[in-house]
Amino acid sequence: MVNPQMVMYEEEFNQIQTVVDRLVREANARVVFIVDKNGQLIAASGEVDNIDTTSLASLTAGNIAATGGIAKLLRENEFATQFHEGENANIHIQLVGNRVILVVIFDSKSSLGLVRLRVRKASDELNRIFEALLSKVQEPGSDSPFAEITDEDIDNLFND
Amino acid sequence: MSFINYMAREINCKIVYYGPGLCGKTTNLQYIYERTNPDAKGKMISLATDTDRTLFFDFLPLSLGEIRGFKTRFHLYTVPGQVFYDASRKLILKGVDGVIFVADSQIERLEANQESVDNLRTNLAQQGYSLEKVPYVIQYNKRDLPNVVDVEELRSLLNPMGVPDYEAKARTGEGVFDTLKAVSKLVLTELKRGG
Ligand SMILES: Nc1nc2c(ncn2[C@@H]2O[C@H](COP(=O)(O)OP(=O)(O)OP(=O)(O)O)[C@@H](O)[C@H]2O)c(=O)[nH]1
Ligand SMILES: [Mg+2]
Numbered sequence: 001m002v003n004p005q006m007v008m009y010e011e012e013f014n015q016i017q018t019v020v021d022r023l024v025r026e027a028n029a030r031v032v033f034i035v036d037k038n039g040q041l042i043a044a045s046g047e048v049d050n051i052d053t054t055s056l057a058s059l060t061a062g063n064i065a066a067t068g069g070i071a072k073l074l075r076e077n078e079f080a081t082q083f084h085e086g087e088n089a090n091i092h093i094q095l096v097g098n099r100v101i102l103v104v105i106f107d108s109k110s111s112l113g114l115v116r117l118r119v120r121k122a123s124d125e126l127n128r129i130f131e132a133l134l135s136k137v138q139e140p141g142s143d144s145p146f147a148e149i150t151d152e153d154i155d156n157l158f159n160d
Numbered sequence: 161m162s163f164i165n166y167m168a169r170e171i172n173c174k175i176v177y178y179g180p181g182l183c184g185k186t187t188n189l190q191y192i193y194e195r196t197n198p199d200a201k202g203k204m205i206s207l208a209t210d211t212d213r214t215l216f217f218d219f220l221p222l223s224l225g226e227i228r229g230f231k232t233r234f235h236l237y238t239v240p241g242q243v244f245y246d247a248s249r250k251l252i253l254k255g256v257d258g259v260i261f262v263a264d265s266q267i268e269r270l271e272a273n274q275e276s277v278d279n280l281r282t283n284l285a286q287q288g289y290s291l292e293k294v295p296y297v298i299q300y301n302k303r304d305l306p307n308v309v310d311v312e313e314l315r316s317l318l319n320p321m322g323v324p325d326y327e328a329k330a331r332t333g334e335g336v337f338d339t340l341k342a343v344s345k346l347v348l349t350e351l352k353r354g355g
Contacts, residue, residue: 006163013167038255065251
């Protein structure tokens with residue numbers, strides 16, 4: 001096995017979605033999303049239709065990776081929190097359990113203090129959910145649906 | 161690190177284009193972007209210098225279609241090839257599922273190619289991967305230029321393991337999709353094996 005796989009199941013997904021939905025409301029945020037450290041979007045809530053979440057996910061992960069690299073050079077622990085203030089939108093980025101990234105985008109309807117407070121609570125909950133998810137993935141018997149794909153299935157993907 | 165999402169019925173994989181500066185990594189992605197249906201691609205992001213050299217990465221999300229009811233999504237990244245951007249290259253390699261090495265076929269870039277393969281091997285090893293185990297293909301690019309090294313010679317220097325390799329002219333697109341398909345197949349085959 002080259003790589004441990006990241007897996008998402010319905011049960012945990014629903015739990016995560018509940019947390020981000022609530023965070024949008026309680027933090028008065030425009031958008032909340034969760035990305036894994038490799039830049040893949042896990043969940044999103046709020047005004048997601050106006051936002052290119054795939055691009056945002058990859059850039060956020062790149063950003064966290066870059067500041068993580070800087071931290072290493074300074075022999076510092078990873079910078080767990082980042083905040084960028086714009087004219088209309090502000091963005092709060094929080095590393096959760098060194099595994100996933102929680103991003104909150106908000107405007108003047110909210111405040112950094114409120115966002116910080118709500119993010120702290122949500123982080124704890126997310127941490128627990130991801131711990132549980134991880135132990136589930138490591139259980140034997142949770143095998144991939146891809147064990148059964150054939151070479152033909154793979155070839156068919158490219159037949160156009 | 162592939163990401164299987166049972167909820168969204170999606171599988172996400174990360175492919176990285178590696179190779180020396182100016183070998184044509186970004187050009188590969190640009191060609192794929194131009195030739196892909198709008199509904200199968202997302203926005204291409206390029207974090208580049210004023211002179212169009214990759215500064216951190218290029219990113220292009222692609223959907224390849226469904227396998228057994230799962231949407232297959234590939235996230236394509238390029239690294240910055242210039243030697244002094246090594247720290248960034250290491251970051252981009254994190255969680256990689258498949259690597260395309262783009263070689264510059266020009267005779268004056270022979271050494272740069274070799275250094276870049278060595279650098280790839282080192283950087284993968286630092287993440288606990290080995291080049292022998294990662295799905296890996298090679299592209300000999302810029303075959304349209306007059307001063308190119310014979311493919312046989314490039315192969316013996318850059319491909320001792322005998323992984324799938326392709327000649328390409330990325331500027332006009334020749335060989336670009338063949339290379340991508342080859343690595344995608346290897347990645348999916350790896351998944352099938354439970355990688
Ligand atoms: N003649 C020719 N030129 C090519 C080909 N592929 C790429 N180029 C040119 O080579 C130059 C560099 O290409 P890029 O794609 O930017 O190179 P890169 O590998 O991304 O370079 P870095 O970002 O510095 O690592 C550009 O001017 C391309 O047009 C090819 O097949 N033939
Ligand atoms: Mg480039």
